[in-house]
Amino acid sequence: MRRSAFAGALVASVVLAAPAFANDSVQKCITDANNWCMQQHDYAAQRYSTLDQINTKNVANLQVAWTFSTGVLRGHEGGPLVIGDTMYLNSPFPNIVYALNLADDNKIIWKYEPKQDPSVIPVMCCDTVNRGVQYADGKIFLHQADTSIVALDAKTGKELWKTVNADPKRGETGTGAVLIVGNNLLVGVSGAEFGVRCFMTAYDIDTGKRQWRAYSMGPDDEVLVDPKKTMMLGKPVGADSSLKTWNGDQWKLGGGSIWGYMSWDPKLNLFYYGTGNPSTWNPAQRAGPDGKQIDQLYSMTLFARNPETGMAAWAYQYTPFDEWDYDGINEPILADIDVKGKKRNAVVEFNRNGFAYTLDRATGELLVAEKYDPAVNWASKVDMDKSSPTYGRPLVNADKSTFLNGQDVNTTNICPAALGSKDQQPVAYSPLTGLFYVPSNHVCMDYEPFKVEYTAGQPYVGATLSMYPPKGESNMGNFLAWDAGNGKIVWSNKEEFSVWSGVLTTAGGIACVGMLDGKFKCVDQKDGKELYVNKTPSGIIGNVMTYGHGGKQYIAVFSGVGGWAGIGLAAGLTNPTDGLGAVGGYAGLNNYTALGGSLTVWSLP
């Protein structure tokens, strides 16, 4: 097992070259490994740091160096940035931003507290989370819950500009981290649980002026697909590629939320992101004119787009005609890896539907699609036969089809549950091993679709869910290492709860991640051996990061339970089917942790 892991590393250590179109300030920031310049660490979203002061030999000696409470409770996703002497971090709603002085006792340099209407809270489907601020050109960019985007002076916290991306009154909210490429801020919107036709938008980072918008579904000129040039599975998408896959006007309520972490390839000048479920969750209401399944492009889709124009170079739909809420929003990770013996410039995505996909990131060619959770049972496999009419599509097990079983029928024991084999919690890649370190869920569900009427700003879900671990098992999570070139689990550690925290890998050979019960763990990348465990104040759904300061390496993560998995605790819900089924599934969390909101920072003595 160790050998195969390291074999991958031999061909996987190519670093993405510095680009011509980059945002220079971000590129320059990233060259100093002491910094953590982006939520994803780098444009490839690898979450791998070359810092190695903390390593497999000494990580057991980690100590809490300092801590900081954000002053806000509920789910703390995302994490801090570090640029030179300053750490930037932000809280869930009301999205307070802090700049801390690492050179002066971690004092608060400035604090920015947006005024937001709390009426946005009930419109946020899965807790009041926020996936973190971003940095470029001496500015800190905040994407607020109410979809406002604010540029702050990184030195003073002064508001430089503010623009409003969407409208919470229609169910449109903001939780995702933006991506800065060149002079564009790229930002999605959430709302598929409210019948919103969601979109990706680019704003000028100096002025906040809108540059382009690409909807997840609709006419070609609104989706920004070129019928002849935008490719899908090796073929041009053709005219009206999205509209053709919807019945009537349902696309106008089409969903396709965008709220996961994004990546960008500087050579190809393509950025990558995924879209969420089609609305509603009741598939019967989305059936085709013939009463049968219909794809509903471009929901559940991985897009490769030009960041300057927004035009899609290629697209790949993970889950056509979704019947389970298997959003395709998870982060696409760029890595040059060995795929079945051949070096590929790959994009790798661990989908909510339980399959891990490896594609060629220039062309969208599907290279690998395998289950990264053995429990997955909604589909037998993804058809990899290029000559097959179902090429590139999941082969759905009919008994797990909530559509075929029908409206008002409870389809039981579907794996994974709606929150997926992995949700937004980002994976890390390590060039040391060539492996991906996956914080995963191991959860199944019952799913009963029902008819729902659309009212703007009101929930448009149309399904009742229950969640639980796979039958006969008790662990609801696995922390695992994945060989994306061969589509195989290399090692897997059972965890009592879903691992809802983003992973850090470092040149020290460690992979660190947080647990929903509040434990922070570092393991050996090679074999998953637990090397350090420490209990933080509350459950961890934040992403582990590292930085260097004053000659010392630090590792940090938010603790503050919440998010979809922790929504019962976060919002005080007790009905098991509340939280779209998560309340019952994660009820055991009440035995471990309570709400919190603080950053814990470790270092060696």
Place this chain on the structure above:
Amino acid sequence: MRRSAFAGALVASVVLAAPAFANDSVQKCITDANNWCMQQHDYAAQRYSTLDQINTKNVANLQVAWTFSTGVLRGHEGGPLVIGDTMYLNSPFPNIVYALNLADDNKIIWKYEPKQDPSVIPVMCCDTVNRGVQYADGKIFLHQADTSIVALDAKTGKELWKTVNADPKRGETGTGAVLIVGNNLLVGVSGAEFGVRCFMTAYDIDTGKRQWRAYSMGPDDEVLVDPKKTMMLGKPVGADSSLKTWNGDQWKLGGGSIWGYMSWDPKLNLFYYGTGNPSTWNPAQRAGPDGKQIDQLYSMTLFARNPETGMAAWAYQYTPFDEWDYDGINEPILADIDVKGKKRNAVVEFNRNGFAYTLDRATGELLVAEKYDPAVNWASKVDMDKSSPTYGRPLVNADKSTFLNGQDVNTTNICPAALGSKDQQPVAYSPLTGLFYVPSNHVCMDYEPFKVEYTAGQPYVGATLSMYPPKGESNMGNFLAWDAGNGKIVWSNKEEFSVWSGVLTTAGGIACVGMLDGKFKCVDQKDGKELYVNKTPSGIIGNVMTYGHGGKQYIAVFSGVGGWAGIGLAAGLTNPTDGLGAVGGYAGLNNYTALGGSLTVWSLP
């Protein structure tokens, strides 16, 4: 300096003998040094633990062992109890109580969440704090913000009984820790800022049935003073001792809140507590019939009472006719110490008014009264001349008399400020050195009294305050060692902010305390040398405690900024004179910390 400190220790190591009238379960609990059975550690309120695994030689190696978020923000005063394998802790309003299993990963065994009307919050003068649960006879006792007292089954968290002590609609609230002596639960009430005539009450711990009540002022049979037997400064108090010191019916709005930690002497069977300010803060409205100062007994008074009958054995008034809000509620500490060459069974109190008092705890004889903050300027000294008509009274500097200067006149630069040279944050005593370790404030004020009308349940304060460090100085706090037998500071460490956390002393020779900026510190008892510093998530106003489990010693403290000093942060106030002047005084806290609420637990590696 070291020598004098240790000289004290030679005569100060006598441990209080086990009593006949004790609550057996508490006494038994205390005999195991691994436990922390009372908020005050022991009935003498010494906060000294004989655990010595962590000591001056190795305390620098402390590490964060585990942490726990209470799920509640704002000021976390008090601290946890540990009894065997279980830790009990509670949050500020809404006063959630948790039992954690130290033998099983610190999991939550049970959680008790009282339903309280949030309308009590604005009636709480100085944040939504609570000074901790208490234990006896397999029960955990919670004194809620709304003055309800609840007995919970320590094993299950099940409510055994509940009684209502007072009425928040009249401004009566509960923040203090109760004291259990024998079968009685002893509890005070807050409300002097609302014109409440406050009281001490005893309830049966098995049934919650009221046993007796002693008001802080009023007729003898309501104050429970015996004209002939209750002594003050060596003389019986005489008939109507309280009523005679009030003008007309003002005593009915008399104040005298009781919310500090209490102590009990098992041999004498006397328990000790102090009372707060007379209402209103505008002294002109409380002047005598002759328009002059009048004592307003028993506000600002140390009481020694029989816990079974409530009858007062003796009383001593620290600050007759208060003109500065120098509440006398601070904890009386019992210790057998060398007083000017003679061994005394003493009670020692560090008063808000800046004087530290040493009295004979059997008789109330005043032995020592000296300033423990050199800045104190409202009185020149306490008259110790037994033949003087002002014996035992502070000699007030007329220019600092807010009464003599008059209503609507701003008396400036009074030291200490209203929140005192020390507030509720409890002192620790160490028999190793014979010294008291004092978390102190170093703050002055401007005070402008104004006329205020009484309306039940409305603030009845009648003064505007500003607070600031003493002129020419920048530190607002000192952590100091005090020789109570000689009335002298032995060493003193400057701190930027008031030290608003309770101290722990141990047989390891260390004294540990938290800071308002979030730092936790351990120093050498001998000389105050800082041996360990670690930053917790939020400002510390909790009390440091220690316990042993599985052969390991742990030290723990709440972090969660708030209380009177942190009320600006806690309640989001920004007007400098808000929070009775604290908002302006402690505005600098905003540069260090934000709201929080978690327990940090340290141990050696």
